[in-house]
Amino acid sequence: MSKGLGALVFVAGVAALSYWGAQSHAVTMERKIAAEAMSLIAQTVHPMSVSVIGRDIALAGTADNEAELAGLVDGLNDIRGRRVVNAEGVTVLPLVEPYETALSKAADGSIAATGYAPTAAARDALAADLPGLAGLLLGHGAPEGWAGALAAGAAALAPLEEGSAALTGTTFTLAGMAATPFEENETRAALAGLDGFETVVAIEVLDPGIVDFQIGYDASEGFRIAGTVPGSLGRDAIAAALGGVELDGEVSTTFAGLDGLEAALVALGARLGLFESFDLTASDDGLSLAAEPMAGLDGDTVRAALVEGLGDGEGITMIASTAPADGAERVNAATGRRQFAQGGVWMNMPEFEPSKATCTQAARDTVEAAPIRFVTGSAELDPVSLATVNEVAGIIHLCTREAGMRVVIGGHTDAQGDDTANYALSLARARAVRDALAARGIDTVRMTAVGYGETEPVADNDTEEGRAKNRRTTFEWPE
Template identity: 30%
Template sequence: MVEPTPSSARARWRSRFLGLVLLGWGAAGAYEAAQWSAPRVERWLADRVETALAAGGFGWARVTGDGLTVRLEGTAPDPVAHVRAVATATGAAAFGRIEDAIAIPPPAGSAPPSFRIEVLRNEQGTSVIGLAPRDTDREELISELEHAAGPGRLTDLVELTELPAPEGWQEAVAFAVQAAVQMPRAKVSVTPGQVRIDAVTDGQAERARLEQALAAVAPEGVTLVTNITAPRPVIAPFALELVRTPEGTRLNRCAADNEAERDRILSAAARAGAAETGCDLGLGAPSPQWEEAALAGISALDALPAGRMEISGTRVTLTAPHDVPQPDFATARDRLAQALPRAFTLTAMLDPAPETADPSPLRFDASLKDGGVRLQGAIPDDSMGAALESLASARFGPVESELAVRGDTPPGWTARIMAAVEAMDGLQDGAARVTPDLIRLSGTTGSPTAAQAIADRLGARLGSGAAYELALIYDPRLDPAVDLPSGEDCVDALNTTMQQSPIGFEPDGEAIAGDAAPVIEALAATMQRCAGFRIEIGGHTDSQGADSINQDLSAARARAVLAAMAKGGIDTANLAAVGYGESRPLAPNDTEAGREANRRIEFRLISPHPVNERPAAPTLTRGVTGGPAPAPPTPAVPAADAAGPVPATGDTARTGSGPTPDEVAASKGISIRPETVTRDGARLTTPVPPPLVEGPVLAPEPEPDGIRRPRARPEE
């Protein structure tokens, strides 16, 4: 191998260096050539396009070059001119080198788009939907709503346009977001210069707080429209109490079904002299004629110088001090009885005169009232009073005590009042009165054998020989064996039927689609036992469409269901059709499944009390502990057939000043009370009682044939 010589190596390095120098010169020359030629090519291309546009009459277009790209700017007079200008520019240069930035004004006289954003919040999450101008700070809007909703619980359906924001838009959006984050169940609608809030709160206090807070921070120039509702509580019992004393008139309790009814009741109380006070709004009115009964009761008390008028459920009580003239009290009582709706019962009485230093006879009263018990009357000592109050509190709840220690109570008085209080257990609206010679108990029971049970309880406590009188009303709705449905049971059954076989409607219409007969038949089977309850048929829609249209559509669909039920033979006298539109969604409206769930018919109980029920007359049972068992209660004669009202409690009626027939019979060792009673419709038949010794004996009269026959009883 020949070794390279130094001279040859140097020659090679020189040739390489020379090549690199030549390559560098070439690159520099190319760069300089590009720098020299690029502006000229760019200008040449722009001039060519500009010349073509000018020749075509598109002088409004501006042309700028950007390398090998030409940008078209300016405002076209109309869409056609815009298309033609772009086509002319494309003919002068390749299509890929044209960048179109020409603005097109909206047509003259055309309305700008309707910008609107709606935020819907409920337990399932938050959704925001709408059309907004390009200036809207979308990231800030979504960030604040997502922070309030929680991770993964925000649905963003907002679209932006290239149009500028109208006046008042930014302020309205910022305020709407601030309001939405405060309300977990709300729909907030934003339009330029206006924010509408439809929300549901947990109570009236929260509603008032929100309304005040929103009004305080609403920006100037933004109109705030609120529709914030609070679910009304169920009031039980539905009660009204008005008291008049020498010191003045006061409204102790008040309940009303709606604001208009409340205002009329408070106005009537104010005319009667009651100081301004509140009145609770809520559900649970025992009758749609509650207001009529309340106004009649207030008017009755207003006619008296003093007294108390109380309505609890359908029971009306009118009392007055003993010194109120009897004719005045009787007039007020009779007018009230005439004015009360049929479903209400009246108890009216004057208070007894104050007892003297040595009153006779002694008396003790106990009455169940508003979840507690009231004790009033004579006790032998304070320790007995404490024991009695402890017993009553354990059985009935809070005790209102007006007991008075008396030193003249007879032997066995403590046992008698203890037995009476114990016997009240299990009675609704129970009352007891104890005197030295009689124990009276009254109330409503769900047991047909309550009279026997109470007699046995009194006998176990007192032994033999204690006279009692029971005035009991049997209410089958309280009897577990009868199994009558409650109002809640009825509504649950109706809604279950609608969920299993929902009634469909024509799209955007109120007409029922398809064959609804099977559903109506199922509803009719439930309503056979539930027609006495006040029930609402509520129509609901999704959020598609205008609020007013949805409101009207939901009401029309509810009325269509009501009409179909009536046509199907269902008693609809106590049903009411109401439309709620889109205000009460069950699910978000941003999915088809959610919208379908929100389009529904829903039943709601208006009052847990049946309406138009005739109050049952009490069954009167008298007896003595240790004696024969009380006879089974005889069904009361219907009110329409009865000759007059049946007294709930009280002494046996007397005429004149002599002894009663019962007393005469007892003195002779006999009884004129029948042992059996036979009922045939409204006719009651009893065995012929034995004649009293002092009474006239009707001798048989001879007939024309000479035979003496017993005289026939007079025809009834």
């Protein structure tokens, strides 16, 4: 080989070796720059990407603020061997002052969000359970604890029917409507652990759980109701408890109940015939009743009947009765019976054609259902029997006036005691009934009081039950 050719080969080898070395060194340098750049951007708040071509560095992504971007660029500029740092692909988040994020819950349960989130990661973490948050914009300046505050806000809205939660700087405001105090308490509990924020909460409770209603009754006009009643009963069940009456008026319902209410209404309904009017008030404090007895009935006796039924007399007030004008007529709203006024009392108008048989049977049925009682050992009418006297008065009025018949009022005793004393007591009791009927407008000429003593028993006098049946008042119409 000639010297010229050898020199050429040597020069070519050196050039090739130099080129390979340069290329290998450039790749190594690029990798080194890329590794250091990746290490720097790994510390950023938001996703950031870096590309290195040769020794030129290019950034793309989002910076939380200008200071973060400047620090990042400074760090990249400090990498040995780099040539150019290009940050034009980086978006800097706007500074939001005051920082605002708001949630709103609609009546259908959906939650929408407006305002800003500090990072996509924080936003997406919440949006996993609340898709409405996915549309939040990114902004710089969120208060510390932003994610916890928004999570608490979402939890606080969950029990509400509808509402809104707004975070403005470090002030957290929540407003909405809760179905009951239970949901309100759940909402407040969800915010109890919210530290570092001033909280402002305004919740309207749709059903505060308060029973508060009134029932009014007038025998001539009927029943009315107003207020808030337990939902467990409702208006229809209250009407049923009172005996299937018709209740006029509007009511709302509450989840709350009132112990003993239904039993008290049933007891009151069973005694409606004792009242001319009443006003019943029911509240969380209990029941109170202002009642006017039917004219001709004893107020203390009616009160005693109420106490027996309601179990408590503290809330019962009796009002003096007003006597109706003789000749007045009406339909009793509680009983549905036609009534007429005579002798200052209301009497039921019998609904049968008067005859000896029908008059006898009607009077017998009445006193068997509710016997006429007397104070023990005397001829004084027991006040509890005045309602029966009123009922009988209506029958006798029809039979003596319309049919022109006469009635014999018989007094009967049991066999205990002296025969003569029993006769005198039976006669006195028959006369007491006659006088009570006369006070109710029955013509005394049409009534005769007779005492039978113990001579006409209808049961065995050896038992108390039998003796009670023998102590009775009878009504008969002679031919």
